[in-house]
Amino acid sequence: MLGTLRYYKEEVKDKVIGRIQTLTKSICEANGCRSNCIVTPICPPVINHEKHTKIFIDIAKEEIGENNVNLDNQIPWSASEDFSYFLQKVPGCFIALNNVKVGEEPISLHSSKMNFNDNTMATGALLNIRLSEHRLGIKII
Numbered sequence: 001m002l003g004t005l006r007y008y009k010e011e012v013k014d015k016v017i018g019r020i021q022t023l024t025k026s027i028c029e030a031n032g033c034r035s036n037c038i039v040t041p042i043c044p045p046v047i048n049h050e051k052h053t054k055i056f057i058d059i060a061k062e063e064i065g066e067n068n069v070n071l072d073n074q075i076p077w078s079a080s081e082d083f084s085y086f087l088q089k090v091p092g093c094f095i096a097l098n099n100v101k102v103g104e105e106p107i108s109l110h111s112s113k114m115n116f117n118d119n120t121m122a123t124g125a126l127l128n129i130r131l132s133e134h135r136l137g138i139k140i141i
Helices: 010-030 050-064 083-089 119-136
Strands: none
Touching: 050 119
16 A cells, blocks of 8 residues: 655654554554555655745735735645755745636646646746845846
């Protein structure tokens, strides 16, 4: 059996892994089987820093319009993303740009039917420039 474990706090991860190992061993023993529970950590949770997230949201609202900044999904997002390692070292935020083409249904990035919206790159570049300007205290363009 294989599975994926997503968590937002280290102490929860450790508790859940311990519970999975205990249950696996108990269920196998009860059914005359052996278990070998191996947990391979891949990425820690992506946890945005509040201050930097607010800065980015303010810049995005100013540049692309408040109605184009969707804050409806600000609940923890369980993306398995190696950007989490950067956020452990340097304060920042991970964002997602809308990639849906007008008139099309949303399709997962990992689908063979995905049709990338190239216009998204211009928006992302602009927001990165504005964020860099803010951070450096200069005007680039």
